[in-house]
Amino acid sequence: MQHAIELALVGPQGPAMADAIGSCVHCGFCLPTCPTYVTGGEEPHSPRGRIFLMKDVLEGTVTLDEALAPIDSCLGCQACVTACPSGVGYGELISAFRAHAEPRRRRPLADRVKRELVARTLPHPRRFRAAAAAGRLAPKAGPLKPMLELLPDVLPKAQPLPASFPAEGERRARVALLAGCAQQVLEPEIGWATLRVLARNGVETVVPRGQGCCGSLAMHTGRTGDARRHARRNLAAFPADVDAVIVNAAGCGSGMREYGLLFAGEADEEAARALAGRVLDVSAFLDELGLVAPPPGEPLRVAYHDACHLAHAQKVREAPQRLLRAAGHEVVVPDEWELCCGSAGTYNVEQPERAAELGRRKAANLNATGADVVAAGNIGCLTQIRQYLDLPVRHTIQILDRAYAGVDAR
């Protein structure tokens, strides 16, 4: 697509945006995989429609206000990236465009308050725990209602991770783990399962103390300053002398892999790119390392849900399925695997109706597989899918952990 964007006017992320726009050939192959197009059928709410709109805004022929509704309804799921034969970098485009748009738009007061509340609680485990407790006492109404409804009635007790966890037997690798923020509150068991599974595979894990939120939430909602503040903590905290930086939440891993773009033109760009280059999802790491086979247990039918930020953003699809099969399970993939479940960071808060529609649709497809249990690699997906599905829904690493322990994964 030809464009006349003046790169000097749009800042250091301009080239990434212009590249993505320039490589789109309007073929429309991405349309059937886009959840907002599939559910609404309107061209402006498709990847191609949004690319046109962003181009027009950056060229100054359309006002930002005119483009906001379709831009805001995008889940950032990147299913369009998987479908695109021309390699359009839509993920970089939407992140950079939202960062460009945020300081230039006017949000209603209620919207600003809601976003501020989310930004000040979700990335901080203690605040999030306190806010969740307060939210359960208050009536489930108001701007955060959709988010409060996702929370379990009783939050699990805090289970802080240790600073290090030794390998069992001969050490095959040493890694650093991102502890995650919302995940530590909603399901701390996932972090511990990760440590145990890595250990069983001969991997020593360090959990750097100074780390914080990965910054993805801020990055994907255009809050560049917040995102950089979070990311700088991690640049300082994560050591370079490890074999990989392991992440067990797809959204966080995908966000950390975008650190280079986040710091484009900044003094920290090189360090950010170096850290981003060491980030690996735990399933991809274990698959590459070679999984130590768990002892034989009862084989289950596992429906594998592709988290968008694992499948589309990080291109990790086969590794988790191979791990589950190596644990003796049958793996099935639901119809419309590529469609987002509607979780997508804060999408539940920002666009609750569409998020619920996608959640119901995903649950129906998972249910139709006849599975005993659902596996996914992202806490947002687990929380969202559980709302609509009457089946056990677990992180892939929890299923492996149970296989090593000889415990039924249901």
Ligand code: SF4
């Ligand atoms: S990121 Fe997802 S919702 Fe947004 S345009 Fe691409 S496929 Fe559609």
Ligand code: SF4
């Ligand atoms: S598939 Fe790729 S090239 Fe075709 S319209 Fe979609 S983004 Fe553009």
